[in-house]
Amino acid sequence: MPTPLDRRRFLARSAASAAALLAARGGLAQATPEGPAAPASPPPSPASGAPRVVRLGQNENPWGPSDAAKRAAVEAVSSGNRYVWGVAELEKKLAVLEGLSPDQVVLGSGSHALLCMAAAAWGASGAEVVTADPTYPGLPLYAEAIGGRVVRVPLDGSFRTDLAAMEARVGPATRLVYVCNPANPTGTVVEPAALRAFCERVSARAVVVVDEAYRDYPDAARVASLVPLVKEGARVVVTCTFSKLHALAGFRVGYAMAPPELAAALRKVRMGGAPLAVSNVAVAAASASLDDTAFLEACRRRTVAGRAALAAFLRDEGFAPPPSETNFVFVPMTSGAAELARALDAKGVRVSARDPKHGLRVTVGTEEDMARFREAFREARKAAREAAG
Ligand SMILES: Cc1ncc(COP(=O)(O)O)c(C=O)c1O
Structure with missing residues (x-):
């Protein structure tokens, strides 16, 4: 059985080797x-x-x-004894950047968690969820785990989300529709105007989640964010992440944008509420990264x-x-x-x-x-x- 002293020695040794490793690598790049x-x-x-x-x-x-994100994270480490205070601030900062009000932004522990929250809010207990196949599996698998019924619609012959086929599968039991654009795993996008029209029509019948994890990479002409539809109050949720372009995958920060009543429904199922959703260190890194x-x-x-x-x-x-x-x-x-x-x-x-x-x-x-x-x-x-x- 290790004694408390053994543990202290082990921690001291680990800290010393971590410091030596950092020094050898020249610290922050x-x-x-x-x-x-x-x-x-x-x-x-x-x-x-x-x-x-x-x-x-x-x-x-x-x-x-x-480097700015790393510095901010290191500074935030000493606040590790406190519960998180910065979630609302980061939600406000994101709201300003996206042209939304703070009650339309929900921070989460990575966008995967937000996709699961959407499944919990609208895709559980017998609800029907329509999604492409293949697609990013977070939302559909979680919906199935909590009693949802997932309808999977194959991609078209060009590996793109088949919007027409998906719309045809939306029925009276459908509560949630999930579209990943740009798509994972194929990397393709659908026509911006076609996606907007799809969301306008389908959101009258079910909540539409548009996963924009890769929104920062396409040429502006080839993809259009669905955030304008959120602003217009359509029943659309857009999810984004700090895991890709911001290179903060291990920090676990993502956010959803939705009209206030949908954002409130997401907050209700956020595990631990705002003070436990994301760490101080992650909030600090994400905020600094936005500025860089x-x-x-x-x-x-x-x-x-x-x-x-x-x-x-x-x-x-x-x-x-x-x-x-x-x-x-x-x-x-x-x-x-x-x-x-x-x-x-x-x-x-x-x-x-x-x-x-x-x-x-x-x-x-x-x-x-x-x-x-x-x-x-x-x-x-x-x-x-x-x-x-
Ligand atoms: C399309 C898509 N959505 C969501 C995620 C989840 O990202 P995270 O939970 O790291 O924000 C990923 C991760 O690879 C993804 O590819």
Whole structure:
């Protein structure tokens, strides 16, 4: 049994090694003239001496968090003895940025939590939820876990959300409709005018949740946020996250925007209410990140350039990735996706094969990450061809 003294010694040793590690890495990363620095703390290696694992499976931003966010988080650590006071302030700041009133913004512990809250509010106990298939699974799986009935509507032949087919499945029992735009896992978008018209019509019959986790990546002409419909009072909820462009995935901050009565319904099911929803450190980091527009723009430019290079590589390899408006590229495959993902994993390169009957999803990483991906991808495919004879 460890004694309290053992625990204190262990904690002291851990703190000393963490400090030594930070000192060795030069502490907070310095911004470079061409943009944000490489991460100060790369993800852990699979084993000491083995090459670093290249994480391209969760659509994280490899260039962050911004130094400003890291500094704010470090400063907020000393307030860790207090319950959170900054949630309402951050909701107000977001409301100003989005042109909404503070009662139309709900902060949550990542947008996944907000999607589950929407399921809890409108998709539970026999309610019907209409969603695309495949899509980001957070909302539909949670709805099913709490007694909702999920109607899954296949994407169209171009890997895009099939709005007409979804609308046709909205019936008298439908309480909630979930649209991810830009879409995960395929990266595609639907026509802005078509989505707006869909939301106008369908929100008269059910609450429509539009997941805009990747809203920062598309060209402005190709996607339009649904926040204007929220302003007009339509029964539409838009969810956003600090996990992608802001590079704060591990901090867990997201927000929903909705007309006041829908926002109030979400707040009712927010676990722990405002003081327990998000940590002080996360609120501080997110708030600072919003102000660091140079960092955000640099990440966006790097992602768009990396995305074009990744799509070109995949085309050279004989695949036909649909045009992506996100920080990842989808690789359509009718078979072999899970095996290819496993072969890449064995080479220390992680991609997502969550929807293996449709294909693989590869996140845009640093140039070094992408070089490792290309090499591993070519080798894994060569090995598969040789094994097949
Ligand atoms: C479409 C989509 N929505 C929501 C999320 C959840 O993001 P978070 O909970 O980190 O805000 C993700 C994460 O990858 C996503 O891809």
